[in-house]
Amino acid sequence: MNIKNSTNEHSAHLIEVFSAIQGEGLNVGTRQIFIRFALCDLRCHFCDSAHTWKTPKVCRIEHNPGLRDFETYSNPVPLERLLKWVEQQNAPFIHDSISLTGGEPLIHAPFLIQFLPQVRTLTKLPIYLETGGHLPRQLSQVIPYLDLVGMDVKLPSVSGENHWHEHITFLQLCYQSNLDVFVKIIVSENTELADLRKAGELVGTVSTDIPVFLQPVTPLDTPTGSITQATIIPPTPDQVLGWQTLMKEFVKQVRVVPQTHKMLNQL
Ligand code: SF4
Numbered sequence: 001m002n003i004k005n006s007t008n009e010h011s012a013h014l015i016e017v018f019s020a021i022q023g024e025g026l027n028v029g030t031r032q033i034f035i036r037f038a039l040c041d042l043r044c045h046f047c048d049s050a051h052t053w054k055t056p057k058v059c060r061i062e063h064n065p066g067l068r069d070f071e072t073y074s075n076p077v078p079l080e081r082l083l084k085w086v087e088q089q090n091a092p093f094i095h096d097s098i099s100l101t102g103g104e105p106l107i108h109a110p111f112l113i114q115f116l117p118q119v120r121t122l123t124k125l126p127i128y129l130e131t132g133g134h135l136p137r138q139l140s141q142v143i144p145y146l147d148l149v150g151m152d153v154k155l156p157s158v159s160g161e162n163h164w165h166e167h168i169t170f171l172q173l174c175y176q177s178n179l180d181v182f183v184k185i186i187v188s189e190n191t192e193l194a195d196l197r198k199a200g201e202l203v204g205t206v207s208t209d210i211p212v213f214l215q216p217v218t219p220l221d222t223p224t225g226s227i228t229q230a231t232i233i234p235p236t237p238d239q240v241l242g243w244q245t246l247m248k249e250f251v252k253q254v255r256v257v258p259q260t261h262k263m264l265n266q267l
Contacts, residue, residue, distance in 0.1 A: 009110040011076035013038040013055045015103065017085050019065035022099060023261025025150040025213055026182045027128060030096040033065075033089045035082070037102040038075070042132050044159040046186055046217045046232050052103035065089050079115050083122060090123045097126040097147070106131055109138035116145035133183075134163040136170040143173065148180040153199045155185060157192035158217065164198065171206045183210060187243060188217040189233040196243055200250030211253040214243060218259045 007013070015036040022032050038055050040047075059077060060070040073081075086098065098119065105112065106129075116127060126147035131139070133151030151170060154161040174181040183203050185196070203210050216234040235243070240256050247254040 007039075007108050007110060008076075009079075009114050011078045012082070012108045012111040012115075013075045014059040014077050014082070015052050015056065016060045016062075016070070017082070017089065018060075018062040018068070018070075019089050019095065020266050021261060021264065023259050023264070023266060024130075024215065024257070025184055026148065026180070026211060027097065027099075027150075028257060028260055031094055032097050032099040032128065033086055033095050033123075033125070034099045034101055035086070035105075037100065037105045037108050039107045040102055040104040040132070041107065042104065042134065042154070042159075042161050044132075044154065044161055044186075046159065046188065048218060049103065061085050062089065065092060065094065079111065079118075082115065083118055086119055087122055090125065095123075095125060097128045098123065099128045099130060101130040104132050104135065105129060106135040106138040106142070109135075109141045112142045112145070116142060120145060132161075132163070133170045134161075134166040136166055136173055139170055139173055143177050143179065146179055148182075149174050150182055150184055153183050153185050153202065155187070155191060155195040155199060157190055157195045158186055158188045164202065168202050168206070171203065171210070175206050175210065181210060182213060184213045184215055186215050186217050187235050187240065189235050189239070191235060191239070191243065193246070196246060200247045204250035208251050209253075210251060211255065212247055212251050214240060214247065214254065214256045216240060216256070216258050218262055 015038050017035050022030050058072045060072050063069040128148045129146050130150050153167050156162045217232050244254050
């Protein structure tokens with residue numbers, strides 16, 4: 001994987017652009033234009049987007065919003081072409097915001113610095129960033145162009161990733177910039193209480209007003225790599241009740257919400 005050579009300020013490697021209902025976090029249920037970027041530098045055990053890890057030769061672009069009439073185009077995509085596609089998606093004025101998702105969108109920071117001010121002017125839509133919450137340097141470059149950030153705090157016992165230091169710097173940056181931000185924590189049957197407590201302390205240290213979403217893991221259809229199905233078993237009802245109680249020691253708002261777009265059979 002050569003992430004450095006796959007990104008620049010004029011073009012980006014994409015997976016897809018489409019219109020759908022947001023299934024997670026603070027924007028749940030709203031209609032968004034999704035721009036899914038290729039590449040991720042993490043390897044979470046529960047990842048349902050492993051197809052984004054590599055740079056694909058082509059991306060798929062929905063022609064009419066919500067109709068799933070995809071056409072394929074070569075990667076990388078020039079900035080002007082992406083602007084045109086987003087404008088085409090936004091034509092009926094049905095969207096609440098634009099979602100930057102992936103993969104890890106912040107890998108494309110040089111591109112986003114150029115793209116975001118233009119797409120904001122063009123659509124007048126708020127920009128929502130979905131991120132692993134581990135690239136604070138890249139966040140600081142694009143933060144002026146964002147309206148809402150949904151950042152993950154990765155529990156090592158669930159994700160296999162460990163980014164506590166980056167997470168706190170990242171969250172502090174969001175909070176100090178007066179950006180709307182919420183934290184998403186994927187929980188599974190394997191969640192260790194020490195991890196959850198550490199996550200609660202981390203968020204509460206920045207602000208007790210930052211909403212936290214505990215998201216029970218969605219079982220994958222097929223295991224990814226060497227990960228066995230046993231590592232991605234959702235928590236029991238008793239576990240999530242206990243964990244919500246625990247997290248309320250640190251922050252005021254703790255919501256337990258599964259991936260609703262999967263329930264609705266959305267993308
Ligand atoms: S950060 Fe997201 S896209 Fe990257 S491996 Fe983790 S779940 Fe998958």
